[in-house]
Amino acid sequence: MSGWAIYPSLKGRSVFISGGGSGIGASITEAFAQQGARVAFCDLSEEPSRELVARLGQDGHGEVLFQKADVRDIEQLRATIARAAEVNGPITVLVNNAARDDRHSFETVTPEYWDERYAVNLRHQFFAAQAVYPMMKDAGGGSIINFGSTSWMMGLGGMPAYTSAKSAVAGLTRGLARDFGPANIRVNGIAPGWIMTERQKSLWLTPEGEEELMKRQCLKRQLQPVEMARLTLFLASDDSSAMTNQTYVADGGWV
Template structure:
């Protein structure tokens, strides 16, 4: 697929969490092809090294950092290393998350805490670290990854949807608090994106047909479609976009 060219992204330092697979991997590739200096964080070393190696064969540079985002001390170390290596972070994409299904009666306090840490907590603390870096140059863009799931009440995802709903509130709060420092904060809200994980775990021919019927535009959403929105919102073309949610869901209204 071809992308629009955003000259303002060339040479910018971009940090992407969860960049080793799915939507995150598509974002790593998209920003790298814009000439950005891409650093990406993931817990899965095997997947991430494949992404890095694939881009290298295209002549594109990217830098993988292995880190469990639940470990906030390790997160701080990774961000400090990125800044030391390439200078202030100019774009942060808070993409990492996990949509494991769960029954309400099976949720324990420890499971709740772990899922909130995986899906919500790190977004705030990564934004905190990135914003401190961005303030030194008076500009920056933070993109938080939401989900259409809580807008349509997907079953067996109560804790995940709680986190994703919170991300939209987090986006509004950060946009207000950081705007005076030249930092824009937005939320991308994907619909049902056809990633390898979704295809392997959740999709069947029957559910695929039902999904397309629930969308205004009856075509599957690919990771690249979400990456295109990220490129725009991170670029200077979106200079007056902040504090909002941008849906990439083909008009998804659930079933």
């Protein structure tokens, strides 16, 4: 963490992260733990999540609470959030990170598949925010960070259910910011570009794709998950106390 900003306002704060066991989510989980926050996360992938918890414990970052949960199951998500609050205290930082960018042809999409893609990429963000609202209101405020994507801004094809769901995150963020603002709860979004998680590198990154990346980005390098974690920390901290109702694009200058 050498060279990183340290946010005193995050020390001891109760944080909940969806999809916090791998990729961008794992970097966010680690970053909050390094700040001394009380961190809980859910994820569907059990093995990497438990490995992350063990590593953070060995590194001296305290106990991080992992719960296996499927964010498509709203009752399970609510129970997971309630348990996190029971262990770590009322949640005052929520990071809605869980998502899957599976490619799909528009010809093959069924109503059931469409609804499932919205459940994993959008719907849970609203219900997680709904669940933490009373805690944040009673605590005098809080910060919610919703993860979107630049895919719809770029006009990418090959995954219409994903891109449309992710575009809706921006609208959800603005609506919740207006509704939650009187309780001093800030709601912001992050729209990452092409971030080089292990999933992206193993499934989607090709020589042709990397060539296009270097051509389109202003920054001529691969963007890393930790860079999204740093922005998340700032938006969660009191250093950004006047900032709400915004979506911040972090894509190296592609769009």
